[in-house]
Each structure stands twice: as C-alpha cells, then as structure tokens.
Amino acid sequence: MSPISRGFHGRRREPAEQSSRVPPGQYVTQDFPVLSAGPTPRTALDNWSFSIRQSGNTSKSWTWSELQDLPVEDVTADIHCVTRWSKLDTRWRAVSVDTLLAQVEHNARYVLAFCDGGYTTNLPLADVTAGQAWVAFDYDGEPLAPEHGGPARLLVPHLYFWKSAKWVRGLELLDKDEPGFWETYGYNMYGDPWREQRYAGD
Amino acid sequence: MAGTAVRGRLTWQVSAVTALIDETASVKTIELQAPDWAGHLAGQHLDVRLTAEDGYRAERSYSIASAPGEPVALTVERLEDGEVSPYLTEELRPGDDLEIRGPVGGYFVWDGDDSVTPLMLIAGGSGVVPLRSILRHRSNLRSTVPVRLLYSARSLADVIYRDELDQEGAGVEVIYTLTRQQPQGWTGHRGRVDKSMLSEVAWPPDQQAIAYVCGPTPFVETVASSLVGLGYPAQRVKTERFGGIGGS
Numbered sequence: 001m002s003p004i005s006r007g008f009h010g011r012r013r014e015p016a017e018q019s020s021r022v023p024p025g026q027y028v029t030q031d032f033p034v035l036s037a038g039p040t041p042r043t044a045l046d047n048w049s050f051s052i053r054q055s056g057n058t059s060k061s062w063t064w065s066e067l068q069d070l071p072v073e074d075v076t077a078d079i080h081c082v083t084r085w086s087k088l089d090t091r092w093r094a095v096s097v098d099t100l101l102a103q104v105e106h107n108a109r110y111v112l113a114f115c116d117g118g119y120t121t122n123l124p125l126a127d128v129t130a131g132q133a134w135v136a137f138d139y140d141g142e143p144l145a146p147e148h149g150g151p152a153r154l155l156v157p158h159l160y161f162w163k164s165a166k167w168v169r170g171l172e173l174l175d176k177d178e179p180g181f182w183e184t185y186g187y188n189m190y191g192d193p194w195r196e197q198r199y200a201g202d
Numbered sequence: 203m204a205g206t207a208v209r210g211r212l213t214w215q216v217s218a219v220t221a222l223i224d225e226t227a228s229v230k231t232i233e234l235q236a237p238d239w240a241g242h243l244a245g246q247h248l249d250v251r252l253t254a255e256d257g258y259r260a261e262r263s264y265s266i267a268s269a270p271g272e273p274v275a276l277t278v279e280r281l282e283d284g285e286v287s288p289y290l291t292e293e294l295r296p297g298d299d300l301e302i303r304g305p306v307g308g309y310f311v312w313d314g315d316d317s318v319t320p321l322m323l324i325a326g327g328s329g330v331v332p333l334r335s336i337l338r339h340r341s342n343l344r345s346t347v348p349v350r351l352l353y354s355a356r357s358l359a360d361v362i363y364r365d366e367l368d369q370e371g372a373g374v375e376v377i378y379t380l381t382r383q384q385p386q387g388w389t390g391h392r393g394r395v396d397k398s399m400l401s402e403v404a405w406p407p408d409q410q411a412i413a414y415v416c417g418p419t420p421f422v423e424t425v426a427s428s429l430v431g432l433g434y435p436a437q438r439v440k441t442e443r444f445g446g447i448g449g450s
Contacts, residue, residue, distance in 0.1 A: 034423070199306060
C-alpha cells in the first residue's frame with residue numbers, strides 16, 4: 001500500500017477517451033523523445049542491408065532498394081516508452097516482418113534484433129508475426145531521422161519501445177530466448193506495457 | 203558489450219526525506235533515508251512514485267546523485283510544465299515519505315576500476331547529476347584515475363554542485379562553459395559545446411578515455427557525434443539523455 005504523498009494532487013489526468021489507450025504509469029506526450037546508450041550511427045543507404053540469420057549464417061538479405069520494393073504498409077500505432085512517455089497515433093511506412101519471414105524457412109521461437117552500433121533486443125517470434133511488427137523507414141511522412149533510428153527501425157508497438165530497435169539491420173532466429181542489450185542491464189525480457197513489465201522480474 | 207547483469211525483482215520501498223539542499227534557484231538535492239536500499243552503482247537512476255489522496259499516481263526516473271555506499275540522494279531540476287519535479291522541489295519537506303524503486307540501469311555506470319583509462323565526463327545542465335556520483339565515488343575510493351569534467355551551464359549561478367566541484371582535488375579538471383551569461387572578466391569557455399571545444403578540452407583519442415555524456419537530447423547528439431568525429435570509438439561513448447520527455 002503506497003503512502004499518500006502529502007500535498008500531491010497531480011494534474012496530468014488523461015482525457016477519458018485517451019485513458020483506455022494509455023498503459024499504467026505512462027503519460028501522453030506530443031514530443032518524440034530520444035533515448036539511446038551511445039552515439040547515433042550513420043550508415044549510408046548504399047551500404048545498408050537487412051538480414052535474417054540462423055545459426056550464424058545469413059538465410060536471406062535485402063539491400064535498401066530491395067526492401068523498398070517489398071509491399072509497404074501504412075501503420076498507425078500508439079507507442080509506449082519504458083521511461084513513461086506514450087505517444088498516440090504515430091504514423092509509419094514500413095514492411096511487415098511477416099513479409100520478410102515468409103521468404104525464409106525456419107522453426108524459430110525467438111528472435112534477436114541486431115543493429116548498427118551493437119544494440120540488440122530479444123522478442124518471441126509470436127510477437128513479431130501476425131501483423132504485429134514491421135521494419136519502418138518513414139515517420140509522419142518523412143524519412144526516419146537518424147536520432148529516431150533511421151534509416152530503419154523495428155516497430156513493435158504492443159511492447160515497450162526499446163523493443164522497437166533503432167538502426168535495425170536484421171533478425172537472428174533462435175530456438176531459445178536470449179537477453180539483448182537493455183535486457184542484460186536489468187530491463188524486462190518481454191516488456192508488456194499493459195502489465196508494466198519494465199524491469200527484470202516485473 | 204559485457205555488463206553487470208541486474209537480476210531480481212525491484213520492489214517499491216518507502217524512504218524518508220532527511221534533508222533538502224538548495225543547489226541553484228531551480229535545483230534541489232533531496233537526501234533520503236532508505237532502509238531497504240540494496241546499494242547502487244555510480245551513474246544509475248531510480249524511479250520515484252507519488253500518490254495523491256484519490257489514488258492518482260505519477261512516476262518518474264531520476265539519476266542518483268550520491269556515490270555508492272552513501273545515503274541515496276537525488277538532485278532534481280524544477281521544470282515549469284512538470285508534474286513531479288515541482289512537487290519534489292517545492293512541496294517536499296524533511297520527514298516526508300517518498301516511494302522509490304531501484305537502482306535501474308547498468309550501462310551508464312563507472313564501476314570504480316582505476317586500472318583503466320581516463321574519464322571524460324561531459325554534462326549539459328542537470329546532466330551533471332550522475333557524473334557527480336561518479337566523481338564522488340572516485341574520491342571515496344581514493345582512485346587516481348584522471349578525470350576531466352566539461353560542464354555546460356547557462357550561467358555560473360546555474361552551476362550545480364559548484365562548491366564541491368571547485369574543491370575537487372588532484373587528478374580532476376573541471377572545465378565550465380557558460381552558454382548565456384558570463385561574469386565580468388570570465389576567461390573560461392563560453393557558448394555551447396561543439397567539436398572545436400571538444401578538440402581542445404577532451405582527452406585525445408589515443409588516451410583511450412571513456413566518455414560519459416549526459417544532458418538534453420540535442421546536447422548529447424552534438425557531443426557524442428563530435429567525439430566520434432574526433433576519433434573516439436562509438437563504444438567508448440556512453441550517453442544518457444533527458445529533457446523533451448513531456449515535462450518531468
């Protein structure tokens with residue numbers, strides 16, 4: 001039972017029409033904050049590719065232009081950062097992870113997204129399939145800015161936003177769950193905002 | 203990227219406010235007595251939770267200002283449009299309860315290993331808070347690792363921990379840059395941190411320094427990319443950002 005904070009009244013109540021869309025402990029922001037552990041990597045599109053790997057081998061990879069030639073979807077989603085901001089109705093152009101995985105034979109149960117700069121994050125396969133995850137390259141009608149993960153980032157809006165890895169370069173398909181970068185430093189292996197799975201053990 | 207795994211569930215605990223210290227006109231340090239605190243590393247942060255009488259809650263993260271082994275302390279800047287920081291800096295009194303949870307984050311930390319290379323600490327505004335934990339830890343350990351702190355503040359009156367920083371001993375160089383207002387006769391740096399200032403102030407890349415950069419996002423973006431441009435390997439530039447997150 002939490003003690004009452006003497007003299008605290010709070011003022012940032014969400015309007016009723018929003019509150020059902022805002023997970024516990026979050027507040028709505030109009031900004032698009034930036035969080036990352038190191039410098040922003042910058043990879044020229046000519047040198048960019050997206051790969052799907054299994055057992056250390058590349059099963060399939062796409063150049064930037066090959067990725068653009070795949071079916072592109074317009075995605076509108078609410079996003080929720082573990083640092084407590086949520087942003088509603090964000091608009092992206094993206095290729096579905098389903099489209100990419102359809103070109104690879106596999107029996108994987110988990111994926112580890114890997115990125116420029118060495119960042120990784122882990123997700124169950126069931127959370128990046130069935131129309132729940134994308135490789136996104138446009139945000140709000142513009143090419144995705146480098147500080148927000150451009151040229152391309154993973155977009156998995158139903159999990160905390162650190163799972164939507166910036167500067168993504170591919171997915172490694174795995175039989176077993178392996179912690180990624182923030183997961184190694186005490187953040188939750190799964191990260192469901194509706195269950196407030198911020199840290200290990202939540 | 204090897205790291206210290208932090209495992210086990212973090213639970214909310216009730217701490218007691220023991221002291222509030224004015225740092226600047228808009229910044230206070232809050233010292234806490236936290237009987238269930240399991241300790242922290244220099245550079246980590248914690249979560250604060252406020253609960254109103256009607257059950258409404260607000261949570262925010264703050265960097266820990268004290269060194270490992272010292273009582274938990276936070277240093278909080280009041281944001282005009284904030285919900286939690288005005289409460290912490292204006293309403294909170296010694297003796298009040300404050301719910302906290304942590305420590306959180308294991309990457310932006312210095313573990314006290316002075317067998318390694320120099321530290322390049324770069325702060326924008328209240329981004330100095332986790333770096334102060336690192337400096338105090340170094341001092342408590344009597345570490346001899348060489349440190350430079352480049353601290354960007356609007357004016358001298360906005361410098362947090364100024365007395366403490368001015369008393370740092372051998373091996374610690376504190377370099378201020380004042381962006382908006384300089385006192386008469388100021389001979390130090392002025393203006394925002396950029397690549398040319400860093401080329402003058404930062405350890406040369408061949409010193410293999412580790413950089414810790416904390417501040418608002420545009421500050422961190424500029425500093426981190428400038429360090430990489432000067433030859434710092436990206437994995438030796440650790441960043442922590444705040445600001446623009448809707449007002450804490």
